[in-house]
Amino acid sequence: MPNANALEKITDYDRLVEIFGVSKISKELLKELPSTHKLLEIGYIFAHRDFDKLIAQWKKGEKFAILTGRGPSNALHLGHLLIFEFVKWLQDTFKVPVFIPLSDDEKYVFRKVNTLKDSLYYAYDNALDIAALGFDERDTNFFISSKLLDVYQLAITLSRHVTLNEVKAVFGFSDSDNPGKYFYSCIQAAHILYPTWKKGFRSLVPIAIDQDPYIRLSRDIAERIKLPKPAAIHSKYLPGLTGEPMSASKPETAIFIDDDPYQIKSKIWRALTGGQPTIKEQREKGGNPDKCIVFKWLETFVLTPHEALEWKEKCRSGQILCGECKRKLFEGLARKLYEHHKSKLKVISKAEKYFIHEVDWGMIEKIEEKEKALIERYEESAKDLNLSL
Amino acid sequence: MPNANALEKITDYDRLVEIFGVSKISKELLKELPSTHKLLEIGYIFAHRDFDKLIAQWKKGEKFAILTGRGPSNALHLGHLLIFEFVKWLQDTFKVPVFIPLSDDEKYVFRKVNTLKDSLYYAYDNALDIAALGFDERDTNFFISSKLLDVYQLAITLSRHVTLNEVKAVFGFSDSDNPGKYFYSCIQAAHILYPTWKKGFRSLVPIAIDQDPYIRLSRDIAERIKLPKPAAIHSKYLPGLTGEPMSASKPETAIFIDDDPYQIKSKIWRALTGGQPTIKEQREKGGNPDKCIVFKWLETFVLTPHEALEWKEKCRSGQILCGECKRKLFEGLARKLYEHHKSKLKVISKAEKYFIHEVDWGMIEKIEEKEKALIERYEESAKDLNLSL
Numbered sequence: 210m211p212n213a214n215a216l217e218k219i220t221d222y223d224r225l226v227e228i229f230g231v232s233k234i235s236k237e238l239l240k241e242l243p244s245t246h247k248l249l250e251i252g253y254i255f256a257h258r259d260f261d262k263l264i265a266q267w268k269k270g271e272k273f274a275i276l277t278g279r280g281p282s283n284a285l286h287l288g289h290l291l292i293f294e295f296v297k298w299l300q301d302t303f304k305v306p307v308f309i310p311l312s313d314d315e316k317y318v319f320r321k322v323n324t325l326k327d328s329l330y331y332a333y334d335n336a337l338d339i340a341a342l343g344f345d346e347r348d349t350n351f352f353i354s355s356k357l358l359d360v361y362q363l364a365i366t367l368s369r370h371v372t373l374n375e376v377k378a379v380f381g382f383s384d385s386d387n388p389g390k391y392f393y394s395c396i397q398a399a400h401i402l403y404p405t406w407k408k409g410f411r412s413l414v415p416i417a418i419d420q421d422p423y424i425r426l427s428r429d430i431a432e433r434i435k436l437p438k439p440a441a442i443h444s445k446y447l448p449g450l451t452g453e454p455m456s457a458s459k460p461e462t463a464i465f466i467d468d469d470p471y472q473i474k475s476k477i478w479r480a481l482t483g484g485q486p487t488i489k490e491q492r493e494k495g496g497n498p499d500k501c502i503v504f505k506w507l508e509t510f511v512l513t514p515h516e517a518l519e520w521k522e523k524c525r526s527g528q529i530l531c532g533e534c535k536r537k538l539f540e541g542l543a544r545k546l547y548e549h550h551k552s553k554l555k556v557i558s559k560a561e562k563y564f565i566h567e568v569d570w571g572m573i574e575k576i577e578e579k580e581k582a583l584i585e586r587y588e589e590s591a592k593d594l595n596l597s598l
Numbered sequence: 599m600p601n602a603n604a605l606e607k608i609t610d611y612d613r614l615v616e617i618f619g620v621s622k623i624s625k626e627l628l629k630e631l632p633s634t635h636k637l638l639e640i641g642y643i644f645a646h647r648d649f650d651k652l653i654a655q656w657k658k659g660e661k662f663a664i665l666t667g668r669g670p671s672n673a674l675h676l677g678h679l680l681i682f683e684f685v686k687w688l689q690d691t692f693k694v695p696v697f698i699p700l701s702d703d704e705k706y707v708f709r710k711v712n713t714l715k716d717s718l719y720y721a722y723d724n725a726l727d728i729a730a731l732g733f734d735e736r737d738t739n740f741f742i743s744s745k746l747l748d749v750y751q752l753a754i755t756l757s758r759h760v761t762l763n764e765v766k767a768v769f770g771f772s773d774s775d776n777p778g779k780y781f782y783s784c785i786q787a788a789h790i791l792y793p794t795w796k797k798g799f800r801s802l803v804p805i806a807i808d809q810d811p812y813i814r815l816s817r818d819i820a821e822r823i824k825l826p827k828p829a830a831i832h833s834k835y836l837p838g839l840t841g842e843p844m845s846a847s848k849p850e851t852a853i854f855i856d857d858d859p860y861q862i863k864s865k866i867w868r869a870l871t872g873g874q875p876t877i878k879e880q881r882e883k884g885g886n887p888d889k890c891i892v893f894k895w896l897e898t899f900v901l902t903p904h905e906a907l908e909w910k911e912k913c914r915s916g917q918i919l920c921g922e923c924k925r926k927l928f929e930g931l932a933r934k935l936y937e938h939h940k941s942k943l944k945v946i947s948k949a950e951k952y953f954i955h956e957v958d959w960g961m962i963e964k965i966e967e968k969e970k971a972l973i974e975r976y977e978e979s980a981k982d983l984n985l986s987l
Binding site: 314317318320324325355356358360361362364365366368369370371372373374376377382383384385386387388389390391392394395 | 703706707709713714744745747749750751753754755757758759760761762763765766771772773774775776777778779780781783784
């Protein structure tokens with residue numbers, strides 16, 4: 210069984226479903242849900258473990274909890290927002306609590322930050338971005354992993370039910386790795402099982418498909434300590450603007466929440482399209498929306514499924530040019546992010562309502578300053594970029 | 599280099615000094631101390647790392663902190679009290695803070711208790727026994743390892759400066775061991791470096807000689823993160839009553855603080871002596887105090903060094919019989935422990951003054967009940983056992 214690290218960049222999703230032994234989300238399962246969501250319809254959320262059983266139990270009145278983490282070493286990008294918007298839909302639809310661990314410890318042991326403290330700014334910043342999506346403040350529980358004693362106590366408790374061999378197999382570590390990385394496997398299992406251990410709710414974990422081995426480890430541990438096994442729903446990866454996976458280390462691949470309209474425009478204009486080399490050829494032969502990242506992003510972030518079909522046709526028949534699509538994507542994303550920053554300002558003043566532990570107001574004030582400056586930047590640049598916000 | 603586990607039962611102390619590369623405590627070093635202590639005089643505390651440098655710095659006005667832990671899965675025995683009495687002498691002599699981590703997490707990952715919680719009762723009970731020795735409540739800091747966030751945060755911070763290879767070499771773990779055991783190496787280093795990291799005081803760690811590899815690991819880590827390396831002073835093991843090492847799993851080897859006078863008497867009467875098979879032979883040939891555990895214990899717990907020499911001579915010349923030594927030891931220890939329980943009752947009501955974190959008063963009340971019952975038991979049995987308390 211290949212470990213998660215080795216599989217990180219596989220995007221042959223059918224193969225991953227087979228390797229991991231997860232189930233595809235069937236049409237029958239979709240019909241069981243009280244409503245639907247675009248990411249389910251377009252197959253972006255496409256596989257699961259025990260989601261069907263969880264829904265059946267929920268219909269019988271059994272509550273569950275959503276558990277979805279974030280490793281805070283950078284600003285969120287649009288791929289993250291997409292998943293958290295889906296999580297918010299889950300919360301609204303099923304009326305269940307959401308737990309969101311911010312794993313500063315993970316970022317530190319994997320050397321993504323220099324000190325634990327360096328991760329804190331992003332922990333609060335990321336949390337507030339997520340809260341701004343409209344999560345229910347009475348039922349949403351953020352916590353920074355190294356700031357909640359329960360996490361360490363549960364991780365230690367779980368650690369006795371795993372062997373180093375298992376951790377090596379799942380994470381692909383060697384004896385040159387540090388013991389913090391190894392122990393993080395138990396911390397992660399503690400995050401996943403926290404709602405179950407603390408509140409008695411079975412966990413549902415929305416997670417990218419390549420992370421499934423961690424879910425499997427947590428399910429094995431849950432079974433050994435006789436807790437209900439966490440369920441999972443798996444997402445694909447949204448391709449980055451350049452065609453590569455989105456990555457914080459390659460800023461041109463993604464649009465980050467803190468990018469200003471100039472950066473957004475510049476990145477979109479350099480994005481990979483399915484267009485022809487010349488306008489003439491495009492008009493004659495049409496473009497290829499199936500190979501076009503700009504179209505993929507339009508479909509994902511801006512258009513309704515119906516609009517997307519129309520747009521696709523216009524591209525294929527040469528009625529529209531790449532510049533028009535880019536402009537549409539730019540305007541859609543700039544407006545979306547401008548609205549987002551305004552929503553974020555509103556949740557900042559009640560940040561403490563979203564956290565299980567005390568919050569660092571000094572840091573949150575810094576974030577507030579940054580947000581205000583960003584909003585100004587949007588408003589100043591609108592005229593320059595001919596953008597109606 | 600053999601690991602600590604493999605060496606646990608070596609009592610050839612000169613060999614350990616050589617293997618570990620520690621220094622013996624020299625007469626010159628003893629002269630540098632402001633006063634002396636019986637355990638230093640009889641060579642029970644016999645080796646060190648950088649204790650000489652620490653004393654030299656202290657004389658120049660640089661404070662240090664004493665760090666000495668306890669793994670709480672059982673009542674303390676007299677061997678533990680002995681070391682903590684010495685630690686109290688260190689505190690009185692050098693006027694320095696003492697930090698005492700109670701490692702419930704260690705006891706759990708090494709399967710000495712079934713749940714983390716099972717360790718808590720002994721954590722408080724052991725702490726109060728130690729506090730009862732007269733530690734300065736303003737400068738003594740107990741903490742239960744899994745109850746202090748600082749511990750996890752520091753352990754994670756340190757974990758990045760160690761490899762699994764090093765942990766394996768020091769602790770002798772295999773890949774079938776659980777990741778909690780591995781991470782405990784970082785927790786232990788966090789305990790040792792806590793006073794330095796948190797308060798800026800270099801640590802002095804009184805520790806049994808076979809535990810030196812853990813000190814070495816902490817010193818290596820300290821060096822890598824540019825903290826002053828912890829110093830250590832090493833003790834020998836007091837032989838158990840049966841001649842074997844004292845152990846909680848073999849109650850006959852040790853006298854536990856909660857033993858009542860009947861148990862104490864029974865254990866001492868079955869202890870190993872250096873006596874002759876018959877009274878006649880003993881009177882004629884004399885006994886061998888160098889091979890006698892009862893004498894060793896009398897020397898350690900009851901007699902002054904001067905009295906011990908006299909007593910030794912009387913044994914060798916056949917003037918006293920084993921029964922007299924046993925009686926003397928029994929009376930000395932019973933009185934010592936009776937006084938101890940009365941002192942403990944006095945510190946129980948101010949337990950919170952000794953802890954860095956909040957204490958569990960429900961548990962402390964249980965301990966108080968137990969202590970009161972024990973004191974009654976002493977008083978009731980005194981007449982029966984012809985014991986003047």
